[in-house]
Amino acid sequence: MTEPLLDVQGLTMRFGGLLAVDGVDLTAERNRITALIGPNGAGKTTIFNCLTGFYKPTAGRLLLRHPTRGPIELQTLKGYGVARTGVVRTFQNIRLFPSMTVLENLLVAQHQALMPRSVFSLAGLLNLKGWRAAEEAAVDTARDWLRRLDLLAVADEEAGNLSYGMQRRVEIARAMSTNPLLLCLDEPAAGLNPRETRALAELLAGIRAEHGIGILLIEHDMGLVMDISDHIFVVDHGARIAAGTPAEIRNDERVIKAYLGEPDADDAAHAGGDAH
Amino acid sequence: MGFTLAVGTFLQHLINGLTLGAIYGLIAIGYTMVYGIIRMINFAHGEIYMIGAFIAVTTFTLLLGAGVTSVPLALVIVLAISCTFTAAYGWTIERVAYRPLRTAPKLAPFISAIGMSILLQNFVMLTQGARSKSLPPVMTGGITLWHDGDFSLGLTNIQMFIILLTVALMAGFTLVINRTALGRAQRACEQDRTMAALLGINVDRTISLTFVLGAGLAAVAGVMVTLYYGVIDFYIGFLAGMKAFTAAVLGGIGSLPGAMLGGLLIGLIEAFFSGYVSSAYKDVAAFSILILVLVVRPSGLLGRPDIEKV
């Protein structure tokens, strides 16, 4: 087996006196869906925030094995720098650009690729051929993802006017338009109906099969997690308590005790959402 | 001699700065309370203070004409009348220009406030004239703390009055905010207006009262400035308002002690900078310190840092 795409070692995050994440190790691989689960307030979103550059971890090493740029220590990068390495996320409480159209949202996502092609905006201002080609390519990428996520019909609508389920899909399409290496999804199934959840499962399985990227997933919908994950990490009280395949996790006593053992945990998670 | 003179000069600047700072602080409280509760820069608040000063001049003149000679009696009457009418202005402004915009995009109330500021300035200019009004000194005398040859360090009665009244008002105000139902309602509205309304707090009334209280304090500042300088015009609200708002931000907007601290700091910076460096650049000093403080502590000196929620 090759070395994992992402290698997190001893990730620790402290807010004042509160130890939110305590020495967590985890990995994510290409062509694999890795799930991060745990009860409310376990520290999952905090791990995500550290990983995607929104928090500076107190300690720990976040190593990304970039296929062209070599190993990158994500914790040393500035917030926006992490996304430029190809680690791109979605948010638990959807963050679209609400008064821009869906298509514009997807074009903003391609900022990194388009910016050099606009040559300090000069080529763009003069509407030169090279720029036009780049813009058309970007629109094509966006169109592909819109088609894939069944959003073509609403491409010219304001993103903020769409239904909740559609907004979740736009966020995933936007993240995929950046052509990521590792897609981090924070509760993508929250608020979706069973049919939408099934479609999401198919979509994620499809991305895993076709795009050669890693997917890291925080999710409370255990059906979905057990269904599509290749590997699962369980955290509780900021610490990793188990890791393994869905079958192993299902039978892990500590996990059952901490989490699955409480039959209401799943429902409560849906009602309340995760703590930050 | 040289050393004691230097200390004396320093203390004189300190006293002047504290007096000025007390006035800025009282105006700043109005900005900070309004911002705390509806997240809006009440740009017309400086004009409220100017209105308070004009009512003070009119009332003083009337009292003099009526032959009232007791200074304490005159002060009480002037403060009462100025606060009442100015508070009515504060209430009306919120009711007319801001309440209809409670749910509007963020900049709409701000532009409405700029409009209100222009409106009030011109209203006062048209009704009271553009020329400045100077009042004969109402309060004279003072104590000489120390003197040495030509130099004397003095504390005038007006300065004492301003500083003591400000301290008393601050103390009373802290009690109102921390202990009374109104203060509780106000703090609740600051945290979450919708929730406060669900819990039976009359949000509209709480906001109105916030404007009334803020206007009352600005009126006191207006009375003070009338006494202190003896000259006012329709334009004084603009600069004082801007500095008081700077003070509120410097102290941490939304924080009452912050507003007072910010006011004092701005007053002191102004006094010391004019005294020691250059009076032409005193405002540059005040704004530069504001910028420095914000760059180091983006939420002001006593403001709660806002944690970015992802």
Add this chain to the structure above:
Amino acid sequence: MAAPIPSPTGPAMPFVHRLREAVIAGLVAMALAVPFLGLRTVNLDQGLVVQANLAYVPLAGAVVFLGRLILGLLAAPLAKAAAPLATWRPPAGAQRLRPWGGPLLVLAAAALPFLPFANRYVIDLGTTALIYILLATGLNITVGLAGLLDLGFAAFYAIGAYTCALTTTQLHWGFWPALAAGGLASSLFAVLLSLPILRLRGDYLAIVTLGFGEITRIVILNWQGLTGGPNGVSGIARPTLFSLTFDRRAPAGGHTFSEVTGIAYAPEHRLIFLYLIILALTALAAYTVARLRRLPIGRAWEALREDEIACRSLGINPTMVKVSAYATGALMGGLAGCFFAARQGFVSPESFGFMESATILAIVVLGGMGSQAGVIIAALFIVVLPELARGFADYRMLAFGLAMILIMIWKPGGLLSGRLPTIRLSNAKPKPVAEAA
């Protein structure tokens, strides 16, 4: 004292309620009128005297009472009548005419000085309006597109103006190089200023920009050696057309426009020339902004306004986006300043106070943030309205303030508040070979 007043927009409020409401409003107005309309302090030789005109008090009460009553009664029918307007959309065919709107407007504006009714006064007013349109177009980038509130925009205007004034008077540059220098200096200044403060959010950023605006003004006012302090700078070079001047007599070694073209000299020529320059600058600026909105940088500005955190999650560096917005906006402010200086031939600090910043901001917000058409309408409104009200000179600023409040209450999003998408999938060419990913 806060009597419970029912909402004025209640669907079917009984007349008694309306009456009660109007009575309360009238009483409050009377109370407010006492210290200002009823009593007037007058400066006399022996000191202040209070004159009583108490008749004004009931008058104010009556006016407010009636106004409130009539407005309350008319509000519902008016809202009903205006309802179709709010939902009106241009017919589908109009969509295709949109791109022609801008060029047509510019052509119409260019024809203005040659129309029969155009006199010096009209051309001058048009020039002033165009300066404000250019300024507001620049500020619109910062405030309307990038969502960064700037209360000190007049600083950039001032820097452009003084750069022009100083380069032409001290270094004897011509107008055109000075114009470029003014824009660049302003832009550079914006970059230097914005770098340390971009960490600040929202209102804190706003107050810092206000501070910078004031600092700039105070420094200009007091740096006598360079800026002439309150006396300002005069003798600023006039714009030339290919080095032809619009003077009656040619300067040593130069030629005038009338000499070369053979058109008889007329003082209006210079005014028309100035008008056409500012029209060209403004049209260029508006076109540039329209293009920039479609480019990655412009989309990033708008994305930043919408959600900074989401921007960072997509690898966009917010600092660069903010700096570029400030710099581009300041560039236009600087150009406007430079033109202003050359037009007046004289600059002084009082043209760049906070009220100037507030006026430009008011244009942006009144017009509808982010909307170029809105900027044009609002600038015309703000420049032309006070001029029309000249007859009531004393009351025009009062009316101006009142109008700002009323427009905000009427249309809180600005006159033109809709946002136009920068691209439509339906208009984009589909890829020839469908290679589904």
